[in-house]
Amino acid sequence: MQQIRSQVTERDGLFELEAGSDVLDSPRYNHDMAPTKVRERTWNKWHITALWVGMSICVPTYTLGGVLTAYFGLSVGEALMAILFANIIVLIPLTLNAFPGTKYGIPFPVLLRSSFGILGSNIPCLIRALVACGWFGIQTMFGGLAIHLFLGSIFDGWKSLGGTGEVLGFMMFWTLNLWVVIRGAESIKWLETLSAPLLVAVGVGLLVWAMPNVSMTELLAIPAKRPEGASVVSYFAAGLTAMVGFWATLSLNIPDFSRYAESQKAQIVGQIMGLPLTMFLFASLGVVMTAASVKLVGVTVSDPVTLIGHIQSPVWVALAMALIIIATLSTNTAANIVSPTNDFQNIAPKVINRTKAVMLTGFVGLALMGHELLKKLGLIVSDVSLETVYSNWLLGYSSLLGPIAGIMVVDYFLIKKQQLDLAGLYRDDVYPAWNWNGFLAFGVPVVLTLLSLGSDAFSWFYSYGWFTGSALGGLIYYGLCAMRPSPSVAKSAV
Numbered sequence: 001m002q003q004i005r006s007q008v009t010e011r012d013g014l015f016e017l018e019a020g021s022d023v024l025d026s027p028r029y030n031h032d033m034a035p036t037k038v039r040e041r042t043w044n045k046w047h048i049t050a051l052w053v054g055m056s057i058c059v060p061t062y063t064l065g066g067v068l069t070a071y072f073g074l075s076v077g078e079a080l081m082a083i084l085f086a087n088i089i090v091l092i093p094l095t096l097n098a099f100p101g102t103k104y105g106i107p108f109p110v111l112l113r114s115s116f117g118i119l120g121s122n123i124p125c126l127i128r129a130l131v132a133c134g135w136f137g138i139q140t141m142f143g144g145l146a147i148h149l150f151l152g153s154i155f156d157g158w159k160s161l162g163g164t165g166e167v168l169g170f171m172m173f174w175t176l177n178l179w180v181v182i183r184g185a186e187s188i189k190w191l192e193t194l195s196a197p198l199l200v201a202v203g204v205g206l207l208v209w210a211m212p213n214v215s216m217t218e219l220l221a222i223p224a225k226r227p228e229g230a231s232v233v234s235y236f237a238a239g240l241t242a243m244v245g246f247w248a249t250l251s252l253n254i255p256d257f258s259r260y261a262e263s264q265k266a267q268i269v270g271q272i273m274g275l276p277l278t279m280f281l282f283a284s285l286g287v288v289m290t291a292a293s294v295k296l297v298g299v300t301v302s303d304p305v306t307l308i309g310h311i312q313s314p315v316w317v318a319l320a321m322a323l324i325i326i327a328t329l330s331t332n333t334a335a336n337i338v339s340p341t342n343d344f345q346n347i348a349p350k351v352i353n354r355t356k357a358v359m360l361t362g363f364v365g366l367a368l369m370g371h372e373l374l375k376k377l378g379l380i381v382s383d384v385s386l387e388t389v390y391s392n393w394l395l396g397y398s399s400l401l402g403p404i405a406g407i408m409v410v411d412y413f414l415i416k417k418q419q420l421d422l423a424g425l426y427r428d429d430v431y432p433a434w435n436w437n438g439f440l441a442f443g444v445p446v447v448l449t450l451l452s453l454g455s456d457a458f459s460w461f462y463s464y465g466w467f468t469g470s471a472l473g474g475l476i477y478y479g480l481c482a483m484r485p486s487p488s489v490a491k492s493a494v
Helices: 045-056 064-071 076-104 108-116 122-154 163-182 185-213 216-221 232-246 248-253 264-274 276-297 304-309 314-347 354-368 370-376 386-399 402-415 436-452 459-463 465-483 487-491
Strands: 007-011 014-018
Touching (some): 014 076, 045 185, 045 264, 045 276, 064 076, 076 108, 076 216, 076 232, 076 402, 108 122, 108 314, 108 436, 122 163, 122 304, 122 314, 122 354, 122 402, 163 185, 163 314, 163 370, 185 276, 185 314, 232 459, 232 465, 248 402, 264 276, 276 304, 304 314, 402 436, 402 465, 436 459, 436 465
């Protein structure tokens, strides 16, 4: 006989839900969104380290140094320091927002129900999902190019396809990504674990190839592209904000992964070992390779896929492209598909299951890249480049997510004091449908950030948007909850 009321049990600090009919029949619940069982939390520190190695070693990371030197006026040394500091800073919200995922086994959208409301959680979820779909499309474009170059190195006829071959490669890679995620979290875990050492090998191989053709002393001595005598502080801070924005999205939905961690120690140690150093070293590799590209292939090339495509040996091109396909697949599946899959399910869990949500993510990503694909097919002519989308819209848009990160941390640690009603997160009778405290705390810094774009006096508010947004969002949320507590605060319990 099915139990009527859900029960919550605790084992070594990890909480587990035995769902009764009150939760199983709720429109806010489905199997994929349910809290993970303790026995399903099998990711140790090495699995989480591998997850971050797999996500960090990708084409966009490789190009970060160039983005900071070209767009933010930093020298090579300053750019690399900005990348390192940013990833140390972003560890703070990543680790803190991972705590409830590990403790309760809940994904990001369910955690948001505490701070934005059962229905209100869909708004920040969809904002996050759109960013992820954009990144998914961009990474799939790089993966499709790698498949095109791989097949072109084996079959001469494929090479002659040109842009059409790139589009076919895009669709192949698109299909492969969706297949991996539909298979579930264990597939992602093993993909990341197996790919991590291969990706490190790719980095070492590229470095060995490049080092004889570049002088590190000369590279570090290249002057910054900013007005002579200008203070480095404002330029460095703007670049730092952009780099924090690179993983700002994951600092929100890290519970999507930490819900599989075997302990809080595993998620903390794994993230510390896997993120900052990997990002710093692979971004450094990108700077070195871009500088060496003139001597290696005769032109300046800022992305590894195109650079390796210039190698004359078909065997080495095929091998390198195969590894880059694995690298991009490991990044794309974990960083850019898991989150929107959960976010879309949160809209109507009884109607949208994981398979439908994965397909929806895929089609949104495909639509966002439609312009670029039509260009490659020669059907339209446009000056808007993929690099423009990457360096401007996505990084800027990500910085607007800072208030959500601040609100999540304050809600869980200061307002709820790490105590959530696990069953209540899947019903309509504990937490409010819309938590207006969360929306006010999110809306104020976002509006101020947008208004600061038209004001020279307050341009710093936008330049440092992730920091100002997360701090202000958290402070406003705390103040509002102190003045008028949400009904859920009094009811919250384990």
